[in-house]
Amino acid sequence: MEDFKKIEEKWQDFWKKNPSMYHAEDNSDIDFEIPNNLKFILVDAHKCLIDFDKWKLNDKLYEYLNNLSVPKIVVTNTSKIDEVKKLLTGDKWEVFSLKDNPNKYDSKYFELLKEKYAFKVDEVAYIDHDDKNLESAKKIGIEKLFKYEFKNKKYILVEFPYPSGTGLHIGHAFSFTGGDVYARFKRMQGFNVMFPMGWDAFGLPTENYAIKMKRKPQEVTKENTDMFRSQMKKLAFSFDWKREVNTTDPTYYKWTQWIFIQLFNKGLAYKKEMPINWCPSCKIGLANEEVVDGKCERCGAEVSRRNISQWVVKITDYADKLIDGLEETNFIEKVKQAQINWIGKSEGAKVKFLISNDKFLNKKEYLEVFTTRPDTLFGATFMVIAPEHPIVSDLIRNPPVDKSTSSLEKGGNISPLHQGEMSKGQRGFEIEDYVKSARGKSELERTELSKNKTGVFSGLYAINPVNNKEIPIWISDFVLASYGTGAIMSVPAHDERDFEFAKKFGLEIIPVIQPKEKHDFEKEAYTDVDNGEIINSPPINGMVPAEAFEKMIKWLEEKKIGEATASYHLRDWIFSRQHYWGEPIPMVDCPKCGWVPEKEENLPIVLPEVEAYEPTDDGLSPLSRIESFTKCQCPKCGGDAKRETDTMPNWAGSDWYFLRYMDPHNDAVIASQELMKYWGPVDVYIGGDEHNVLHLLYSRFIYKFLWDLGVVPKDQVEPYYKRISHGVILGPDNQRMSKSKGNVIVPEDVSEKYGVDVVRMYLMFMGPFDSTMAWNENTLMGVKRFLDRFEKYINLNTGNDIASSKETKVIINKLIKGVTDDLESFKYNTAIAKMMEALNKISNDECLISNEDMKTLIKLLAPFAPYITEELYSLFDKQSIHIADWPVADEKYLVDDEIKIMISINGKVRGELIVASTEQDNKDMLIQKAKELEKIKTWIGDKKIVKEIYIPGRMINFVILLEQ
């Protein structure tokens, strides 16, 4: 049977000719003019002036009417008049509500209105979305009638793909089908659906491929996106191609660059020497994503670090906002948690320790640390600073002379305190050696060797402010320069790492928390914050740690030695990439003015088309070799200057793409306020788990930044209302699909073999949308069988239009409700199961079915199987099924005439009772009936019934005393 191919071709052709089917219409313009000399303007509330689902005004119509001096009367049936009034400002508005009959489609309504406000029919205009209402207004003689409908929007977004050379993979097909089903469902429900698609096309694979094939990345991208687009069309994704965006399009990245300039202007982008991952074999800087297990993703060489001056974006300024904003979203807990963890806020204190070596310093100098445990300050017996700490370079140049010996030679055996003289030079070399070796270590080594602590004594001492004890300052690479202040106070008794370090180098361990149970402080640190009592800390002894924490912070703040503060796991965002295929960073380095942003009117800074894209040996971007690009004038002083040659990371273009879909062709602004107000926020954002942290966080950050600038609407604090993360499709062998394993399923191949509808539907039927599942062709055949049977059933029953039996009505209406509810909550697998069940029932029982009910069946299937349903629907209707109305269940068929009540004894089901549903509240009668059942009688026998429980409409439970 190759029928499906013909059907697919036929309807693909049809959809191609009717692209507007899937176009999202912007909130419709007001194309009428209402005279300003009337007595009143009557305006309908529902679906016209007010969106009652969200309790929001239709700004467009509201503004238009506000500009007219005529008094306005809002006519509505709602009982919440006060809430409607709250939405309307100014004295030109009144609300008229009749919550009981007559309704607006009865002209009596307008008679009453006319009476109340004493107007003549030619003194008013009436605006409504509904023809019936307009007609009844006309009946009483109103002539100035205007139709205006406010359609509720649904912005359904799927993550746009990176158009790789291998084409659409099964993960894309899965994700996009999930979005497409929802989009089609909502479109049929009458929503103004925006379901856009675009390309996140900058990136290394294309660059590498272009280098290898000696071609232009621009051309390669064009080919790949063309291929992706045609594959998507085959799979019948109902994207609005009118809104297609491409991150590599200069008219698009103009705005990516514009955002960067705003970041710079607000002081959120700065240049900094930062270590980057350097592959010594490829001679290239690598992004973190390209480093796998400390090795270069491509060549496998061990990655080292190199300092390069980079653009860094201060995302950390938004850390708290990014945590707090999550409250406004409807993300699943898992995603919220992941983001919170990534930001990693910890509350604690900054504390200043005075450095006591007056030989080293001739002025007072403090070492500041961050600690989450100020309650353990009395147990701080030494300090440790990172090798990259700014003080270290001073130490190498001018090492302090003191009484201790070398710590490297003697290892952990000797306390460094007061151990005799050491020459100035020796100490300097020792520190220098250690710092060098730490810096030379790869990230991998530095973390892998974590159990084995290394370090060197700095020769410095500090004064612990709580007890004025002199404690040594060490240098060790287990302290990270990038977290907190790059220096810590060490409390070896209560921190594992400090403990290991103290053990290795023979440093003092003073317990300051007494555990409730026996604890050997020579063996391990005691780290439980919640249990124990403070000791050895005179002013706070006897307190619990939490109380001591508060006390110490107060004390520190009073004495001005420290203050409460928070530290974040989140780091500032390294924004420079030394690659060709990315957005050029629109900055200019002027010898006179320093870093100056390009003038906004000169944007975009277009990526020059060049012959060679290979990275340079020195780790600079390939663009640095193109003199015509680098040479420029300073936008500020006009003098000769040099253009930045780094490009932006992949995230830059994907951070804000959802905004561009709302207004893709605007070249004056990123997107117009008006359109963002209408379309935003994204109602549902579907994407992979792998983007739940970084992409979502970066994107939310940029959005919040734009919000602060006033670029995006004020009342939309978060960009995405809901996030759905889909699962992963594994190969038939239950392994992640990969070329090397040979278990890759290509959507194009399988849909060629079984048909697009079968593949789409199977993907949705496999299991819950968010779970990980293995591809299984057997189960796919089950779906195919269903679709064949479905098709056969409809074809067999068309012809004479007969009335449906009651049984059919009940099945169909329950199905409508079930499928609608399931689609609403993305339970695609059970929605399909319900359709299978319904078809089995009506076809096995040979239920009588009307054409109308068959149409309903086809409609329910339409979001999943767009081709077959379009074909079957054409037997009944000329209109495309995909813009037909979604069926609504008739309540009267949803309640059963008869209900089954389970009878249980001591919680075990022993029988059942079938009664008319009208009797379900008659508890006494039902219990009596249950007792009379033969089976129940024998079970109860002469035992005593202790309790009788009735769950209305469900079950009866008798609790009886069992004999011993």
Add this chain to the structure above:
RNA sequence: GCCGCUGUGGUGAAAUUGGUAUACACGCAAGACUUAAAAUCUUGUGCUCUCAAAAAGCGUGUGGGUUCGACCCCCGCCAGCGGCACCA
């Protein structure tokens, strides 16, 4: 180590959120059609006991608890998956 998730038939999985556990589908078995196979259709299918049926008992990783009643709620353990990880 930390955070999150998951555990139900031979398999993918359902269960109105505390009220008939295993819907739907796959697989398997038997049968029909066929010279035969594929396809299709029909019937059966959690386990134990039984030739079979009835009846009964046992069953949602595991041990407890709460409840008339627990896959669902609470406490403890076990196993697996994903992410992060020297973050002071």
